[in-house]
Amino acid sequence: MNRRQFVQLSAGVSALLATARRAQAMAQSPRLSKWAQRIRGVTDIPISAPSRDPVFKAAVDFHQIEIVEFSDQLHPALGPTKLWGYRPVNPLIPGVPTRHLGGLIVAERGKPVRLRATNRLPGQHILPVDQTIMGANLPQNRTVVHLHGGHVPWISDGGPFAWFGPSLGPSFQNSFIPGSPAGQATADYFYPNDQSTRLVWYHDHALGITRLNAYAGIASGYLITDAIDRSAFGSSFPSYLGIPIIFQDKIFVDPATIALRDPMWNLVSRTDLRTLGSLWYAHTYDPKDYKLLRNQTLTPPQPSCVPEFFGDTMLVNGTVYPYLELQPGTHRLRILNACNARFLNLNLFVADPSNPDGVTLNPRTQFPVNPPGPVMTMVGSEGGWLRRPVRFTSGVPVDTTKFTGNLLLGPAERADVVITIPSTPGVEYILYNDAPAPFPGGSPTDDYYLGNPKNPIQPLPGTGPDTRQLLKIKVSASGVPPIPTPDLNVLALDPILPVAVPTDPVSPVPPLPVPALNAVLPDGGSVKAIRNLTLNEAFDEYGRLIQMIGTATPQQGGGFGQPYMNPATEIAQAGSWEIWRIFNTTADTHPMHFHLVNVQILRRQPFQAASFSGVPNFTGPARGPELEELGWKETVKCHPGECITLLMKFELPALPFTVPTSARTGGSEYVWHCHILEHEEHDMMRPLIVD
Ligand SMILES: [Cu+2]
Missing domain, CATH: 2.60.40.420 (Cupredoxins -  blue copper proteins)
Structure with missing residues (x-):
């Protein structure tokens, strides 16, 4: 079943649908030769060097970064590309220039990090900003640092309402960290790092402009390592870190063809961003490319968000x-x-x-x-x-x-x-x-x-x-x-899987048992909630296709989807376990991402999406997770027409200071959302509150 059929069935608007979507046939980039340059690695992407923490002294690693606009040569045949991104104030290897995806941090398990971020972005974005997206009419040089995959207190989570810069978001509470600087342009974050070896990463999450800021380059890696890691992979730097392989897709401006392929670009872009190699990002909601609900009083603005952005x-x-x-x-x-x-x-x-x-x-x-x-x-x-x-x-x-x-x-x-x-x-x-x-x-x-x-x-x-x-x-x-050839058996020394995972899994993995409500799990905690949740397609007031999250309770006006701004429905008790069953009624696979918590996939099961009324209506047997999903995850593929069952534990990290509750939402304010950034921003995100 394709995406268009799903919308017809789930939203009942078939007669109003635009022509079949052909997506953005909009390649812009010049024909760049492949394999013309060596990959950058940990010795030439700027790494941040830790210093002694101003308050916690040797117990905490102190990292300082700036968020800046800069230029970088991304291919020999391009001119310099203007980017936004992280620059370590104290680079581990001096002399490396500011570079795309710079600011890599290496953290030691059990040793917290204080990250001090200073916002030095100019007032105008390097990409066209659609002001109709919630929050995007605020200053364009807002940013917030989200540690993606980090087990962190909510005031250091870097959620959408915790931006800083020329103004402070309503959830900005970073000053509760002892030693935090006063002022709007600098923010401290406290990361406990009570997590096993893994690659997490940090990136922008500011309300209304996350997709633009991340695409502009505000992202970098954050490697958590420990003794088990080094015993398996060797203790010499940088060998145990391995080789980061970070994929992105982008489009670059070619002044020779831009006027033909995108006549609007010179109207919506900054004047210094029309050169060879400038970043290009889709800004036209063309009904020839994307589905448009045509009976709306408003029509898509220019520039406009798009349903998804794919680079060439x-x-x-x-x-x-x-x-x-x-x-x-x-x-x-x-x-x-x-x-x-x-x-x-x-x-x-x-x-x-x-x-x-x-x-x-x-x-x-x-x-x-x-x-x-x-x-x-x-x-x-x-x-x-x-x-x-x-x-x-x-x-x-x-x-x-x-x-x-x-x-x-x-x-x-x-x-x-x-x-x-x-x-x-x-x-x-x-x-x-x-x-x-x-x-x-x-x-x-x-x-x-x-x-x-x-x-x-x-x-x-x-x-x-x-x-x-x-x-x-x-x-x-x-x-x-x-x-050195790693001893992969050493991984068994890391006691990370308390739940019902087969000891010697083979494919296909059978569906894993789902604990009942109030069942006691191996750590002594119990399952306090079993939730039915939904992923939904809808249209916004401009007729644009949007994606939403909801519960299984139908909403006024049809469907289950709720805007991010609706009051929180996912409120979990600190220390408790929950089972989430997420029914995907859309035609896309959504990589759903959970702040704070890691989850274990227990099973997937097909259901009848077209007639889903909020009551599970399965159409076939459940299957287990894929072999490579037999561990903890924080981003999970939710496939169309399937219900995925997740087990999760809402455990807040231990801290050397106390944190307030969120004035905006109560409790500890986190979010869960789709990590297709265009979906997340419009409007596939919901609060996740831990009380
Ligand atoms: Cu999505």
């Missing part, structure tokens, strides 16, 4: 189409999908040196026939170690009927991966993505690759636009040295 060019670690040189041996890749909306199905192929494009596609399936590269063994996800390492053998295309693939990552999902490169000098591999965008419905015009029969935008052999070829890996004696 892939970046890894902040540069376009780089290559990574590895010495033979074992390597650890810390993969993060940091795209605004694009899912990635990762397969590693042996490149074909006789083909300038590297891969040869099966004409029927449009999937490479190249032999698979080394096995990718996943050992961890957003919530730390997996129950057992999971081997991805590659050569597995996306199956949109089963929502599976090889290593499939939605926006904000992470994979901690080990690969062993055989000692065959000169061999090259291509990390390849075939996930449709949007996922799983897919529009061929969001899928950029040489020879795509359904996309009028075509690269040349060896150039972009290409959203399938992500990274070239070259085997070279001058590449990154290998790490």
Whole structure:
């Protein structure tokens, strides 16, 4: 069932729907050559060096960053790209210039971090701002630091209402941290780091402009490490950290074609952002591209938000189409999908040196026939170690009927991966993505690759636009040295899985048992609530397609979706466990992200979305989570027409100071939302309150 059918059935507006969506056939970027530059790593992306904390002294690592506008060369054939982002005040390696995705922080488990962030952004955004989105009429240089995946007090969570800059958001309470500076331009955050080894990340979350700020570059990595990590992966820096692999999709301005392809750009963009390499972001809600409900009194403004943004060019670690040189041996890749909306199905192929494009596609399936590269063994996800390492053998295309693939990552999902490169000098591999965008419905015009029969935008052999070829890996004696072969059994020493996960899981994993209300779990806590929740499609007052979260209680006007601003419905008791059953009535897979809590996926089960009345109406048997989901997660793929059952524990972190309750919402104010950033912002987010 495609997205359009879902809306017809769920909203009953079939007669008013616009023509079938063809999404933004709007590639802008010049044809940039692939593999023209080396990937940036931990020695040339600025890392922050900790110093002694002004209050807690040696017990806390003190990091200082500035949030600034700067320029960076993202590809040799582009001019400098103006970006917003983080700059460490005290870089670990001096002399590294301010760079895209800079500000990487390495934290030690059990040792808190104070992050002091100073907002030095100029008053006008580098991207067109749609003022009709809630909050976007406030100053454009507001920002807030959200530690994505962090177990943090709510005043350091960095929620949408806690922005700082030329004004303070109503939930800004950072001054409760002892030693916090007074004033509006600087904010302190306190991160306890009582979490096992994992890649978390920090990024902007300001109300109304999150999708723009994150796309503009306000994001970086935050690695939590510990003794178990170092005993498995070696204790020398930076080898145990592994190699960050951070994916983004973007579009760049080409002044030679912009007037033809986007005549509005020069009206809505800042005058200094019309140059070769400036960031481009969709700003027109064109009913030829997106569904529009036509009986509304208002029509979409210019600039306008769009339902999802998909780039035409892939970046890894902040540069376009780089290559990574590895010495033979074992390597650890810390993969993060940091795209605004694009899912990635990762397969590693042996490149074909006789083909300038590297891969040869099966004409029927449009999937490479190249032999698979080394096995990718996943050992961890957003919530730390997996129950057992999971081997991805590659050569597995996306199956949109089963929502599976090889290593499939939605926006904000992470994979901690080990690969062993055989000692065959000169061999090259291509990390390849075939996930449709949007996922799983897919529009061929969001899928950029040489020879795509359904996309009028075509690269040349060896150039972009290409959203399938992500990274070239070259085997070279001058590449990154290998790490010692890790003892993956050491992961069993980390007691992280108290709940009903099979000891020796095999695929397919059976549905995991769902604890009953008041059931006592291994830590002595009990299940205090079982909630039925919904993911919904609707239209806003301009007729634009929006996504919403709701309970299973029908709302006035139809559907279940509730705006973010409605009073909180998910209010959990501190220390309690809950079961959430989330019914996805839409046609998209939504990567739902939970602040504060990690969750365990217990099962997924199909239900009849078209006739869903709030009472579970399952249409088939439940299945268990995927093997790579057998651990704790904070971003989970909620597939269309399925109910996902999650187990979660609402535990607040222990702190050396007391925090107030939120004046805006009561309790500890967090959120849960879709991590497709265009969905989150409009309006797929709800409060999550812990009392
Ligand atoms: Cu979504």
